[in-house]
Amino acid sequence: MGKLDRFSDKKILVVGDVMLDRYWWGDVTRISPEAPVPVVRITNDTFAAGGAANVAANIAGLGATPILIGIVGDDPEAKELSTALEKQSVSSSFLSSSGTRSTIVKTRIVAHGQHVVRVDREMITPLSENEQAAITDVFSSHIDSADALLISDYNKGLLTGNLLSDLIALAKDRDIPVFADPKGLDYSKYAGATMITPNRREAIEACSLNEGGDDVVELAGKMLLDSAGVENVLITQGEKGMTLFRRSGHPFHLQATAVETYDVTGAGDTVIATLTVARSSDFTLEQSSALANIAAGHVVQQVGTSIIYRDELEKLFAESLDDQTSEIALTFAV
Ligand SMILES: Nc1ncnc2c1ncn2[C@@H]1O[C@H](COP(=O)(O)OP(=O)(O)OP(=O)(O)O)[C@@H](O)[C@H]1O
Ligand SMILES: [Mg+2]
8 A cells, every 4th residue: 555545535625727728739831921920830739737727637646636616718718628627537517617708728839849939818807706606605515525725826816815815714614724826926815824835936026025045035934924824835946946934943945856857837736736635644744845845856857747646756755765865754754
């Protein structure tokens, strides 16, 4: 029996901005006669779950069950998103469909393997009262059986301050831990959360600090603990790893594990998904962060995927436990 088998009976409510990641692959044979731009002839198109939908896909990859709550339009892209989710064993049936919105789509045009341009279609308007009520309804019908609430905020209008405080209060009433990947400048909207996971730039901006040396991360972590009303802060730092700030004790730093990276997008999604599933499975915050760190280190080395699977994590975990001097072995020894 694997040490991560206990992930499998966990149910995680994922609320956030869902989107469709679309890729148009092609080649360039000429410059347009209409403007000095290349003409890309599309030879293939692929799509994948993005934003909160990618977080949910990571949770399913880890063997837990995500209940994905968010809003899409009534359009072909919503169907593509459902198809992408289905492939990752995530149900799209808890998503709300709005007749007045369009599904958020990020289209990457890739010619000869080179990313040429990205085209975004998004409508960043706050939810209407009816839309908000629909989200709260689905949420309320699942909260009693959930092990954790994960908020995946991409600042696309779903998570109004209003909705956030309602959802966090409902979770806290039931002693359900809340993990939020934050956006914006005012993190007090996540007050009550167990943990927020900004990256370095986001944390620095939210604290109105200037980009500087390594101590700026330490300063930001402490400031967020003081001002945001959250219990813990995990600041991810790309190739420099991540640092956990708790109410008591020194900052706990984890070195990045990846040596060579191919695609770092989506690493933050893997971090919050792994952290939430691990913490819900009774690993400590430190152990859960260490697992999230190896999971993210693995996905950034993969070409064409930003999802961690439980078997892969189990293997990496076992290997690092074998090396008694590894950070994860040390984290699990205490
Ligand atoms: N270049 C890298 N080298 C090694 N590890 C990396 C690298 N980039 C990311 N990671 C791993 O992924 C984690 C999260 O990365 P990062 O801090 O870039 O998050 P992020 O900016 O939220 O990512 P994104 O928003 O692109 O999903 C890091 O803490 C680290 O473990
Ligand atoms: Mg991020």
